[in-house]
Amino acid sequence: MKNNSALNNSMDSTCMVADEICIPDSKFPRIVVIGGGFAGLALVEKLRHQKLQVVLFDKNNFHQFQPLLYQVATSALEPDSIVFPFRKQFNGYKNVVFRLVEVEEIQPSSNVIITNKGNVNYDYLVLATGTSTNFFGLDKIAQNSLGMKDIRDSLNIRHMMLQNLEQAAITCNDEERDALTNFVIVGGGPAGVEMAGALAEFRKYILPKDYPEYPSSIMNIYLIEAIDELLSTMSDKASSKTLKYLENLNVNVLLNESVSDYDGAQVITKSGKSILAKNLIWTAGVKGQFPKGIDEKHVVRGNRIKTDSNLKVEGYENIFAIGDIAAIITEETPKGHPQVAQAAIQQGKYLGNSILNIIKDKPIKPFQYSDKGSLATVGKRKAVADLGQFKFAGYFAWLLWSIVHLMSISGFRNRLMVGFNWAVSYFTYEKSNRVIIRNFKNNNTIVKPKASNLETISKNNN
Template sequence: NIRDSLNIRHMMLQNLEQAAITCDDEERDALTNFVIVGGGPAGVEMAGALAEFCKYILPKDYPEYPFSIMKIYLVEAFGQLLAAMSDKASMNTLKYLKKLGVEVLLNESVSDYDGKIVRTKSGKKLLARNLIWTAGVKGDFPKGIDQKHVVKGNRLKTDAYLKVEGQKNMYAIGDIAALISEETPNGHPQVAQTAIQQGKHLSRTLVNTINKKTVLPFKYRDKGSLATVGKRRAVADLGKLRFGGYFAWLLWSIVHLMSISGFRNRLMVGFNWAVSYFSYEKSNRVIIRNFKPTPYYKTVKETIQNEK
């Protein structure tokens, strides 16, 4: 959400500013290092964007820093990035990120964080005041639902009509819903398309139920997956078509531009993207609010504890 993205932006800018006036070498490294936890689309896109920042913006804004001062680590517990996409997409992503200078740690999971040192299960220690958690989302729902109807990620098990198991008049759609079947043993992917299609399907189900007409089970139509890796590179899985590079990135840009509501917004965002594409200039690097890190790293600690 917007609050979180503003917090990440301000955490980053404040730490870079602090690093510029810090004499302690270790503390300066911690302030300029970034650890991103989770190699799904959010983690990969974040790592790519930060690497671009490090390459093109950092030398302009902080000429006193050497290019190598900002280290970006992407930690993934599984053996590959973008595990929900094809092997080709995973391999291309790894290649693109390495080229951008991101250090990717596969088969590693974060076990502890004290606000400065990130520890992994295999015993690695990464110095970083900037930790970004992209290892999935957790559902939130009112008390009273039997735990046997709740699956991984606090998702609610539904039947094929999106009705929550064990409930008479309660439905779940989007990220919170887990329609478990032979085809989808882990539920549907937690992406916008699932939420949109389930929303439309449920509205039809409710109208048909009221009008005593036949209701149909939900069927997901996979329109494909896209993920960007910095500027000008992306990976795409569209049915049997799998490709990566510039055209995948162009497709990602068009799809996301067309998804923005309203012609005026589309035009403005398109214009901003075009300026940024040619100038490598990201606007508004102004600190307008104070980021207070303490509760955030406590939250990360709690998350790690809960997952143990």
């Protein structure tokens, strides 16, 4: 065994230690990427094997495929089938370094990043930290509901759902049973629509087999959207077709409605409706998340960072932002580009080329987003697609959605696992992952309406 002196000498010869974080020494420019989502991962992939040192910081040690989080939440997929370890992803990338840390602050004046494990210097910094659930200042709702932004949220939803269904089989209190089996989804975008469709299929195909103690009709699903249409970023055809699909699945869609309060057991809407529900899933909005250190004057609506057309953060020469937190504000994009995976991936690849050109002192072209279309599924054999001038729905749209998502998952094994699960589900309507592997704490109690002008939605009037 080496003595401490020999070990220290060996480390000094291979590493440059900066306040406890060991980063291999390199003669090449160091690019630090914060966040390994779609944008950050695309950038790292673009810069692999280049004469650069690429350092990825992330609070997780894996990339997660967020478009399928709802399938983990509804027991269709196991969590490890949509996550992929960074170290496995970067195997063989000699210029890429991964460190499991949480970045707390950036000090642009000294090109230093402060993390919970120490400090690191950078030559170029790329913020790809993504978004978190936006509850719009509704603290009680934030405290008592669940978002769906990462794999832990999905597992919490799954365990909450299964535990509540089990408790509903135990209780003899009708009001308690109603609350335990009511599901409210807030937000009519792709995540909310897909979650509602998956829950409706769970109710139709799984509930009668697993819970013969009560009829499947006891499980009510509500989808609440603040404006007058679903999937507002897609075509009118996609919106109307989605509404029809959900209504055919007996989902209660409430348009032009919003949630004003939720105590964990009772949902109160802006118009005065009351829904007893111990399951509330919030998909109504997101906001950018990034460490301290960026001047607030460069932060725009949605807590996004304003950049120029080259994705450089305004006011800084060597800091860039990509993905959901980046906002290129122009006449064509007054709200920035859409916060979707394809935009993030394109920005990651673009910035990779741009950084190489900057280092070589070559000119760079402005970022141009190429919209390849939008897809959303509403259950088996039901989906909508907007591909340029082509707008269609039904089985072919669902097949296209399945192929695109399957091919986008990282790792052959993960694609195989997801494809196999989908094939089994297609022919058997089975969801095999209905296990409670850890308890989800839910101490909510039923609170009856306090005001007589509240319109209570119950099992009897649906």
